[in-house]
Amino acid sequence: MLMAILIMVGLAVFFGALLGYASLRFKVEGDPITDQIDQLLPQTQCGQCSYPGCRPYADAIAKGEVGINQCPPGGESTIQALADLLDVEVIPLNEEMGEHLDEPTVVIIREETCIGCTLCIQACPVDAIVGAAKLMHTVITSECTGCNLCLPPCPVDCIDIIPLKQRIDTWVAPEPVSALTKIPVRVEAKS
Structure with missing residues (x-):
């Protein structure tokens, strides 16, 4: 009987240690x-x-x-x-x-009009605008997400929205045109 109790206690300690290790090793961070x-x-x-x-x-x-x-x-x-x-x-x-645009856009700053107020830099959530106070600013188009949050704070309205230029990774082939639609069909009446 003493041997059975010792075996049960030994198994309980072993499985308890195993579960403790597993809870630390396989812990899920976040949701x-x-x-x-x-x-x-x-x-x-x-x-x-x-x-x-x-x-x-x-x-x-x-x-x-x-x-x-x-x-x-x-x-x-x-x-x-x-x-x-x-x-x-x-x-x-x-x-x-807001509305969903089918064509992605980015913003550009007309540098000759920019007064360097830095309001657009502060509004950009992804830091795609670079420049310094009282100097012109520019947009890193590869970082711009097209959110247009920089437009409202600009006091001189020097920011324009343009469609994103197609690159090799964003290009989509046009739908093929059927050869049959290009050939005119003549129907002749039989007499």
């Missing part, structure tokens, strides 16, 4: 669903969803505080992906947050 939602968002950090960036918006979606339709840069494709992930109904984009 995995928030990470999955954040990966689906466009990462523009634009704030159009009324949150300061994509991660806080993902956290709010995971907690059920806000709907999945608050992200204009993501558009319908992001809403569809979020609905599939969370197994909820697809709802249209909330028009109060």
Whole structure:
């Protein structure tokens, strides 16, 4: 009987130590669903969803505080992906947050008009604008997400929105034209 008790205590200590190690080794940091939602968002950090960036918006979606339709840069494709992930109904984009543009845009600064006020630098959430006080500023187009948050604070209206130039990684082939549509068809009446 003493041997059985010692074996049971030994097994309890062994499995307790094993579970303690496993809880430390396989500990999950953060919320995995928030990470999955954040990966689906466009990462523009634009704030159009009324949150300061994509991660806080993902956290709010995971907690059920806000709907999945608050992200204009993501558009319908992001809403569809979020609905599939969370197994909820697809709802249209909330028009109060802004509109989704099919063609991506960036901003440029007309450097000859820029007065160097630095208000656009402070407004840019991704630090895509460089310059110094009382000197001209410029936009690093590869970093610009097209959120247009730099437009309202500019006192001289020297920032323009332009469509993003196609690059090799963003180019999409045009739809092929059928050869049959180019050949005129003549129908002759038989007598």
